[in-house]
Amino acid sequence: MAAEPSAHALIAEHRTTLDQALEAIRTRAYWSPHPEHPKAYGENGSLGMAEGKAAFDALLGTRLDLGQPGTDDWVGGEVSPYGIELGVTYPHADVDTLLPAMKAGQRAWRDAGAEARAAVCLEILKRISDRTHEFAHAVMHTSGQAFMMAFQAGGPHAQDRGLEAVAYAYAEQVRTPDEARWSKPQGKRDPLTLTKRFKPVPRGIALVIGCNTFPTWNGYPGLFASLATGNAVLVKPHPRAVLPLALTVQVAREVLAEAGFAPDLVALAAERPGEGIAKDLATRPEIRVIDYTGSTSFGDWLEANARQAEVYTEKAGVNTVLVDSTDDYKGMLSNLAFSLSLYSGQMCTTPQNLLVPRDGITTDEGPKSYDEVVADLAGSVGGLLGDDARANALLGAIVNPDVKARLEAAASLGEVALPSREITNPEFPDAVVRTPVIVKLDGARKFWERTEDEAAYMSECFGPVSFAVAVDSTADGLELLRRTIADKGAMTVGAYTTSGEVAEAVEEVCLEECAQLSLNLTGGVYVNQTAAFSDFHGSGGNPAANAALCDGAFVANRFRVVEVRSEA
Amino acid sequence: MAAEPSAHALIAEHRTTLDQALEAIRTRAYWSPHPEHPKAYGENGSLGMAEGKAAFDALLGTRLDLGQPGTDDWVGGEVSPYGIELGVTYPHADVDTLLPAMKAGQRAWRDAGAEARAAVCLEILKRISDRTHEFAHAVMHTSGQAFMMAFQAGGPHAQDRGLEAVAYAYAEQVRTPDEARWSKPQGKRDPLTLTKRFKPVPRGIALVIGCNTFPTWNGYPGLFASLATGNAVLVKPHPRAVLPLALTVQVAREVLAEAGFAPDLVALAAERPGEGIAKDLATRPEIRVIDYTGSTSFGDWLEANARQAEVYTEKAGVNTVLVDSTDDYKGMLSNLAFSLSLYSGQMCTTPQNLLVPRDGITTDEGPKSYDEVVADLAGSVGGLLGDDARANALLGAIVNPDVKARLEAAASLGEVALPSREITNPEFPDAVVRTPVIVKLDGARKFWERTEDEAAYMSECFGPVSFAVAVDSTADGLELLRRTIADKGAMTVGAYTTSGEVAEAVEEVCLEECAQLSLNLTGGVYVNQTAAFSDFHGSGGNPAANAALCDGAFVANRFRVVEVRSEA
Known part of the structure; x- marks a missing residue:
């Protein structure tokens, strides 16, 4: 041949x-042959930063035959x-x-x-x-x-x-x-x-x-x-x-x-x-x-x-994070803030619904009410994106007018805990850059299937929109999580808890409804990111994806x- | 736990x-932990022949709670x-x-x-x-x-x-x-x-x-x-x-x-x-x-x-055997005869269409015309099933009235090369036992999609019915084989040839249409039998089976x- x-x-x-x-x-340990750092390129036949930019610029306006x-x-x-x-x-x-x-x-x-x-x-x-x-x-x-x-x-x-x-x-x-x-x-x-x-x-x-x-x-x-x-x-x-x-x-x-x-x-x-x-x-x-x-x-x-x-x-799918308790309140907030902000929430893995017990949660900084948790998260997102240069580097641009329209409509769905903010990209003034909106909704069990809130949080709202959903208890949050995965699917599930019992319960929901769970992430790994060779992206077992x-x-x-x- | x-x-x-x-x-070599011989049972807790029969008899007329x-x-x-x-x-x-x-x-x-x-x-x-x-x-x-x-x-x-x-x-x-x-x-x-x-x-x-x-x-x-x-x-x-x-x-x-x-x-x-x-x-x-x-x-x-x-x-599916040539004519005939007879052809893997060039084939016993091949195969089946005791042991019983009806109708589809014969089972006089029928049909390319013959050999006729289909050439047989697999599916394909070129061509048809091929079987392995751990049963890639x-x-x-x- x-x-x-x-x-x-x-x-x-x-x-x-x-x-x-x-x-x-086989081992699922970390491995990659492809360097993540831009400076790793430019030798041994690979294009460096300037060469790559030049190659891209040279493509513009051409016919790719x-x-x-x-x-x-x-x-x-x-x-x-x-x-x-x-x-x-x-x-x-x-x-x-x-x-x-x-x-x-x-x-x-x-x-x-x-x-x-x-x-x-x-x-x-x-x-x-x-x-x-x-x-x-x-x-x-x-x-x-x-x-x-x-x-x-x-x-x-x-x-x-x-x-x-x-x-x-x-x-x-x-x-x-x-x-x-x-x-x-x-x-x-x-x-x-x-x-x-x-x-x-x-x-x-x-x-x-x-x-x-x-x-x-x-x-x-x-x-x-x-x-x-x-x-x-x-x-x-x-x-x-x-x-x-x-x-x-x-x-x-x-x-x-x-x-x-x-x-x-x-x-x-x-x-x-x-x-x-x-x-x-x-x-x-x-x-x-x-x-x-x-x-x-x-x-x-x-x-x-x-x-x-x-x-x-x-x-x-409709991705959920259940917040029950944490021994690293700051770490949880900053981790979540990053997850909500990255690429303006335009990832299939970005959390949408944050379920927080109405009566609040226990943390290493003492008890926090639902309102406090939501306000602190809003503050964390605001702080993360307070500097426009950093905000641009994290958010990117809104990918299309549909996302922008959904973002703008979201503010009318409930009480806005964090309004979306318009950001200018000095290099690309025509880019539509927006910070995420966080809207408070009521997920009380008695309202299920009846309220406008339910209609909002049980639909995927693709883009920089998150719902802080007040639930009557962690147990009710677990049931809402189960129902959300079963009915709407989920690419990701997150949970924060210091209770072994709650951790086991949320894990059981994910095992039964077949969703990938990130538990107590407070560092530099985010619920919306998966690593090849180690993490599975989607489960293939709930409505979000068949593979x-x-x-x-x-x-x-x-x-x-x-x-x-x-x-x- | x-x-x-x-x-x-x-x-x-x-x-x-x-x-x-x-x-x-992994190796696909022969292996089985389950003995095939009836006499291998009866020790170490397994039921022997008489015990097994008694256990079955004891079930009759009972409620299986x-x-x-x-x-x-x-x-x-x-x-x-x-x-x-x-x-x-x-x-x-x-x-x-x-x-x-x-x-x-x-x-x-x-x-x-x-x-x-x-x-x-x-x-x-x-x-x-x-x-x-x-x-x-x-x-x-x-x-x-x-x-x-x-x-x-x-x-x-x-x-x-x-x-x-x-x-x-x-x-x-x-x-x-x-x-x-x-x-x-x-x-x-x-x-x-x-x-x-x-x-x-x-x-x-x-x-x-x-x-x-x-x-x-x-x-x-x-x-x-x-x-x-x-x-x-x-x-x-x-x-x-x-x-x-x-x-x-x-x-x-x-x-x-x-x-x-x-x-x-x-x-x-x-x-x-x-x-x-x-x-x-x-x-x-x-x-x-x-x-x-x-x-x-x-x-x-x-x-x-x-x-x-x-x-x-x-x-x-419609299982096909393409007969091009052989260096073991007797072996081919006896192998095919057994395949057609086993369990009265009531296997999803039993060959139905035997494609034989109209001008005959070359064999170790000299050239054989289409009519000779069909007559010799009929003789081989007749010989194999000539003794009623052996016939009963090979044929078993017709599984249901639909199969019997199809068998009886088949004789009117074309010239009967081998009529079906009624056999008495002395132990079970009510059993319906029949030898296979072989019917001659014309598979000339010019008739494709037009004749009654085509309607017959392009449908599955489940049971002891085989069609000896005369084709204009081996090349035409290959095309009919390809069309049969693609349109009707096949659990098995068989072929007999001494030509490396023809073997390659039939293999290519099977690779492209995704069917399992048995080539030149003349001994004690039959096209309709597969061995676990080694042979795949079906391919999952043609209409006969999706797995x-x-x-x-x-x-x-x-x-x-x-x-x-x-x-x-």
């Missing part, structure tokens, strides 16, 4: 990293949440030409085997890693993340999640050997002997439907899981966040071609404004795997309608194993 | 067997395909009482952990194994399998498949450690450190919908995969094949109780004649996993409607992992 020498070289280059990733997902078959037009109209028009155009695909071209490369990709595919995927990630500074600007100017977050979450953390998916995919495929000799004793007669060969085969073409807020972080797991298991991958980015995934596709195509495979194994499906091609693509018979991050309504639609495909969805990043179930059904057996 | 001492003892007793199973699924909560009636009306009325009655469940009772035991079962659950499952299988002779009669007199097949396929082979599922389930759950310490360096500052605990949690209650022909073999994988992953399991047997699964439920309940767990973790849902409870059960919100073996129409209904559950279906027995995908989504992380 033509690809072999090159694939062998890539295996030699990346096998150690793959083994380290395999070890990390990926060399895809069936390109019938050029489309693009991204406007950065920071105000600048990207002006990049992308190939628009005639899918009746593109999909067959993608299939054409699958046989060689399948026959290359799991290790060669993993090595090619790792080379793609390596080249993306080398361009982390460039990708950081692309993520920043599509998602509205502040630079540092776009750099880390859109760069090394996204690359980690991609690598994690490759590791799981590889491990899953090599559970069955390539070949086996089977010999069954027959008493005094000769044994029955067969030679058996096993080969992982892909489902077909996989579709990745990207999101606006985390194009790479949420896009890479599905993209790399599908590619590593032998599928071709069609990437349909969110129309507001095309560039980071288009660059990803470009790198993937380059690496595939250099390794002797068909570049069309990875392709981009950009769309015209309002074209809405996702539904058509998702129900094409060629599409056999779909990864989607976005709204619950479209996720539910995909699950119900894209029946020819394996569908992995991350939708929306977790990343586990065996996320990869095991992207391929099948075909056995060929014959007389030995 | 009360269960611990007992569970520990079971772990000590069964850990070695579990480790052997884990090794076997499983001690289930919510039992509101006693139902049962199984009539053996061999003519005898079983007269056993089973609990009919008020599911509104039974399902909550099943849930009540789940927390302790979940908290026991993967190893204890595996050990309990292995103890259940051990006790079933000890009663293999009794189960053999129960399977024989519900499925119509001949005794020896009921003994092996319904006994050790089914137990193997159950154990295989336990091994996969265990391996999947222990991929993530119970606990991890995560420490992320922060340059000169202290590292961020977290303690993380991970726990596999079940989906909920799993439903197993049994089939008529292989109640244990097809029922055990789902039952044990779900139970081993922490789910409660409700077993809804086919109304004609209740006894083998009711006994299974009885054993499971006994073992669970003895080990300190709630017996209601496994329960039976028998039904009144015509009650059709499967649809209601399958769409209950408590049911989160479904395993089903049976018709395509109900399997498709489950996949479309039981949206609250993970649904694993084995439906129907394979057994692989990672079959178990990985029956549970989820919940993480609880806190400051270290």
